Amino acid sequence: LLLLQRVLLLVASDVDALCACKILQALFQCDHVQYTLVPVSGWQELETAFLEHKDQFKYFVLINCGANVDLLEILQPEEDAFFFVGDSHRPINVVNVYNDTQIKLLVKQDDDLDVPAYDDIFRDEEDEEEDSECDSDGSEPSEKRRRFEEAVIERTMKRRQRREWEARRREIIFDYEQYEYHGTSSAMVMFDLAWIMSKDLNDMLWWAIVGLTDQWVQDKITQMKYVTDIGILQRHVSRHNHRNEDEENSLSIDCMRIAFEYDLRLALYQHWSLYESLCNTSYTSASLKLWSVQGQKRLREFLADMGLPLKQVKQKFNSMDMSLKENLREMIEESANKFGMKDLRVQTFSIHFGFKNKFSASDIVYATASLMENIEKEGPETTNFIKALDSLSRGNLDKLHQGLDLAKKQLRAIQQTVASCICTNLVISQGPFLYCSLMEGTPDVKLFSKPVSLCLLSKYLLKSFVCSTKNKRCKLLPLIMAAPMDVEQGTVIMVGIPPETESSDKKNFFGRAFEKAAGSTNSRTLHNHFDMSIIELKTEDRSKFLDALISLLS
Amino acid sequence: SEAKSGRTDLIFLIRFRHCCLLRNQRCVLAYLYDRLLRIRALRWEYGSVLPNTIQFHMSAEEVEWFNQYKKSLATYMRSVGGEEGLDLTQDIKPPKSLYIEVRCLRDYGEFEIDDGTTVLLKKNSQHFLPRWKCEQLIRQGVLEHILS
Numbered sequence: 001l002l003l004l005q006r007v008l009l010l011v012a013s014d015v016d017a018l019c020a021c022k023i024l025q026a027l028f029q030c031d032h033v034q035y036t037l038v039p040v041s042g043w044q045e046l047e048t049a050f051l052e053h054k055d056q057f058k059y060f061v062l063i064n065c066g067a068n069v070d071l072l073e074i075l076q077p078e079e080d081a082f083f084f085v086g087d088s089h090r091p092i093n094v095v096n097v098y099n100d101t102q103i104k105l106l107v108k109q110d111d112d113l114d115v116p117a118y119d120d121i122f123r124d125e126e127d128e129e130e131d132s133e134c135d136s137d138g139s140e141p142s143e144k145r146r147r148f149e150e151a152v153i154e155r156t157m158k159r160r161q162r163r164e165w166e167a168r169r170r171e172i173i174f175d176y177e178q179y180e181y182h183g184t185s186s187a188m189v190m191f192d193l194a195w196i197m198s199k200d201l202n203d204m205l206w207w208a209i210v211g212l213t214d215q216w217v218q219d220k221i222t223q224m225k226y227v228t229d230i231g232i233l234q235r236h237v238s239r240h241n242h243r244n245e246d247e248e249n250s251l252s253i254d255c256m257r258i259a260f261e262y263d264l265r266l267a268l269y270q271h272w273s274l275y276e277s278l279c280n281t282s283y284t285s286a287s288l289k290l291w292s293v294q295g296q297k298r299l300r301e302f303l304a305d306m307g308l309p310l311k312q313v314k315q316k317f318n319s320m321d322m323s324l325k326e327n328l329r330e331m332i333e334e335s336a337n338k339f340g341m342k343d344l345r346v347q348t349f350s351i352h353f354g355f356k357n358k359f360s361a362s363d364i365v366y367a368t369a370s371l372m373e374n375i376e377k378e379g380p381e382t383t384n385f386i387k388a389l390d391s392l393s394r395g396n397l398d399k400l401h402q403g404l405d406l407a408k409k410q411l412r413a414i415q416q417t418v419a420s421c422i423c424t425n426l427v428i429s430q431g432p433f434l435y436c437s438l439m440e441g442t443p444d445v446k447l448f449s450k451p452v453s454l455c456l457l458s459k460y461l462l463k464s465f466v467c468s469t470k471n472k473r474c475k476l477l478p479l480i481m482a483a484p485m486d487v488e489q490g491t492v493i494m495v496g497i498p499p500e501t502e503s504s505d506k507k508n509f510f511g512r513a514f515e516k517a518a519g520s521t522n523s524r525t526l527h528n529h530f531d532m533s534i535i536e537l538k539t540e541d542r543s544k545f546l547d548a549l550i551s552l553l554s
Numbered sequence: 555s556e557a558k559s560g561r562t563d564l565i566f567l568i569r570f571r572h573c574c575l576l577r578n579q580r581c582v583l584a585y586l587y588d589r590l591l592r593i594r595a596l597r598w599e600y601g602s603v604l605p606n607t608i609q610f611h612m613s614a615e616e617v618e619w620f621n622q623y624k625k626s627l628a629t630y631m632r633s634v635g636g637e638e639g640l641d642l643t644q645d646i647k648p649p650k651s652l653y654i655e656v657r658c659l660r661d662y663g664e665f666e667i668d669d670g671t672t673v674l675l676k677k678n679s680q681h682f683l684p685r686w687k688c689e690q691l692i693r694q695g696v697l698e699h700i701l702s
Contacts, residue, residue, distance in 0.1 A: 006671065026654075028682060032653050036682035037675065056672055382678035386657065395701070 006034040008057040010049055010065065012530050014452065016318035017064035017367045019211035019379050020086060023204045027194055039385040040065060042528035062086060064186050065530045071103060088532060091176055108184045108192060111133045116172045148455045179507035180532055182220040187211025188229060191458045202240045206258055209233055211347045213361035214381055219459050223504055230347045234260055237349060256353040265346045266327055267411055268363055272517045273405050275313045275551035280411040282460035286467045287341045291419035305335045313546040353394060367403030368392060373450035410453060418461050427465050429474050432553035436461060438483040448483040451534045454495050485536055492542055496533045508533050517548040593620050597644055600694055644686060654685050656697040
């Protein structure tokens with residue numbers, strides 16, 4: 001069907017989408033399907049791209065965008081346009097779910113969607129015509145009058161029923177759409193597609209792994225879902241990579257191989273020094289409270305407990321003594337348990353090719369994300385997208401290394417900002433939520449004008465705050481974070497994240513809350529991001545917007 | 555010769571000037587010939603229609619020469635490949651695959667392919683198209699071939 005048609009790929013700007021895009025590109029190239037790839041970073045770009053291209057294409061594939069809104073209404077496509085939506089945003093808009101003709105959703109079968117039943121939300125318009133037939137036949141006036149009264153009663157009954165139905169419908173839809181969360185990674189869905197077609201490769205498997213790890217790094221899925229998905233991927237990894245175990249038939253060292261690892265949760269530690277990694281990973285930094293003097297002392301005790309000399313630990317990881325690196329993971333885990341860090345190890349995968357190149361999945365996620373949100377502008381926004389897309393191919397190691405350097409800068413900036421926020425008590429409780437606002441002159445504040453960086457900062461800040469505060473009630477509150485976005489235009493970017501608890505289901509209600517607050521105060525807001533919990537607004541409207549939110553959520 | 559013999563002291567000057575003139579003539583000829591070679595290369599690079607900016611810099615005789623060259627190349631190509639002729643300006647490097655992935659390096663606007671479909675070429679958009687449709691633009695530097 002698609003052999004002679006061209007397809008338009010609209011791809012959102014996050015790492016999971018990039019990975020899904022790479023897999024899909026490989027599949028298309030295999031089958032000689034002509035496509036055009038357009039990166040989009042928000043609803044406005046999506047609409048513009050669609051308008052520009054709609055005359056040339058009939059088939060559209062949307063990756064990590066479009067599932068949570070009424071697509072047909074926003075894009076107003078022609079009758080014969082066909083959409084494939086592979087999006088991990090939930091809840092999926094009910095119109096998209098129940099549309100049979102134009103929209104096809106790419107979702108895994110066992111993904112729990114919880115969509116309300118069709119009859120509860122849609123009602124066919126057949127009842128309206130029946131009422132008018134009643135008074136057409138000629139008969140005695142009294143009979144006619146009786147029949148007329150009956151008809152009127154019937155009509156009012158029907159109207160009341162309809163009003164009740166509509167009220168119930170509003171309630172059902174409100175409950176359904178209230179919380180935002182994420183489903184299976186789009187990259188994993190694409191890999192599944194490739195597997196069903198028997199066209200899956202080790203490369204695609206790696207991209208699926210990176211997509212899943214991106215969801216974990218950004219805290220978008222629950223721990224249980226992550227572990228389940230890792231299990232699924234592990235089966236594929238052993239299927240593709242079992243040749244490495246066999247000594248005689250093993251592949252050359254230059255071939256790409258993926259390995260399952262029960263690795264340390266320290267960000268970029270193999271490309272940095274162990275000390276830096278411990279300081280700049282949110283988990284260790286928050287648990288040890290590294291923003292305080294006591295925290296620094298505790299870090300030194302931690303290192304001493306493991307028998308790692310400071311001089312060694314501050315060197316580049318690759319230059320550490322082999323004797324120290326041998327049982328590093330077990331040693332660190334043991335000591336970490338003593339210091340209250342029970343989850344320092346995490347199940348993940350790593351990739352090897354050649355003698356020098358070994359990367360863990362989270363390394364790639366950090367590197368690609370910082371490439372995509374690089375503030376050193378070289379041309380339009382899409383250049384960063386293209387660079388990040390390129391860095392996912394193994395041939396572009398220079399871009400990957402550039403990404404790793406940027407990621408290190410970003411993580412350091414995040415930790416310093418978190419430390420200063422906690423030390424200067426910038427996180428204040430507003431009642432139903434915590435609020436923190438970055439001032440304009442703060443160092444590295446430009447880094448946080450981008451959505452993914454700001455979200456990472458917020459999550460790390462919340463983690464650290466929960467560890468630092470003694471107020472039991474505050475520990476359970478969600479956080480809203482604001483940072484200056486464009487100084488000339490006077491706009492601020494604001495994100496809302498759910499509270500940090502052990503068994504959090506990662507469901508975020510800020511999307512709807514922001515919409516309501518913006519509506520009720522007539523603030524000039526821009527809900528451009530595909531994640532509804534990230535908005536931009538004018539600095540002047542900030543205080544009244546926040547007041548509205550407080551009253552809304554109390 | 556009588557006039558000449560009366561001015562034997564000027565012979566050397568005349569000879570010197572003559573040598574200079576011959577040298578200048580050689581230089582000019584070399585320059586014009588080099589221009590012709592470049593114009594010939596333009597046919598292979600740009601195809602049979604030259605962009606206006608280049609035509610502006612060519613003299614009328616050069617344009618005439620270009621048209622003649624075009625004609626003889628076309629006649630040759632027609633005679634070589636059987637009934638339809640063979641387009642020698644395609645596939646200058648041996649192609650590796652039927653379809654290639656290209657990235658647009660600058661905003662070009664709409665590009666019409668021979669089967670009627672149009673592609674909108676914006677900076678940084680990527681496309682997967684049949685090889686022969688992209689070759690022209692790759693040579694012009696609008697598209698970049700991506701090897702993954």
